[in-house]
Amino acid sequence: xxxxxxxxxxxxxxxxxxxxxxxxxxxxxxxxxxxxxxxxxxxxxxxxxxxxxxxxxxxxxxxxxxxxxxxxxxxxxxxxxxxxxxxxxxxxxxxxxxxxxxxxxxxxxxx
Numbered sequence: 001x002x003x004x005x006x007x008x009x010x011x012x013x014x015x016x017x018x019x020x021x022x023x024x025x026x027x028x029x030x031x032x033x034x035x036x037x038x039x040x041x042x043x044x045x046x047x048x049x050x051x052x053x054x055x056x057x058x059x060x061x062x063x064x065x066x067x068x069x070x071x072x073x074x075x076x077x078x079x080x081x082x083x084x085x086x087x088x089x090x091x092x093x094x095x096x097x098x099x100x101x102x103x104x105x106x107x108x109x110x111x
Contacts, residue, residue, distance in 0.1 A: 028055050031066060040074035046081065050102050058095070065093040 035051035038044045047070070058066065069077060069091060080087040081099050 034070050038074045043074035043078050046104055049104055050099055062095050065095040
C-alpha cells in the first residue's frame with residue numbers, strides 16, 4: 001500500500017512546479033486572462049479593460065480582492081458595478097470602488 005504522504009512527495013519531486021510560489025508576473029498574467037475570459041461578453045469587456053488599465057498599479061491586497069471578485073458570477077459582478085443590485089459588504093473594497101468609477105468607454109472631449 002502506498003503512503004499518501006510519500007506519494008505527494010514523489011509527485012513534487014517529478015513536477016517541481018506544483019506548489020511553487022507564484023511570481024508577480026504570473027499572477028498578473030493569470031488575473032488578466034481571467035478578467036478577459038469570463039463567458040459573459042459584457043463582463044469580459046468591462047473587467048478586461050479594467051485589468052489592462054489598472055492591474056500593474058494595484059497593491060498585493062488589491063490584487064487579492066480582485067482575485068476574490070473574479071470568483072463570483074459574471075452577472076452579479078456586472079450588476080454590482082452598474083448599480084443594478086447592491087454590492088454585498090464583503091465586496092465593497094477599494095478595487096470595487098475603482099471598478100465602479102472606471103470609465104469603460106472613453107468620452108469625447110467636446111471643449
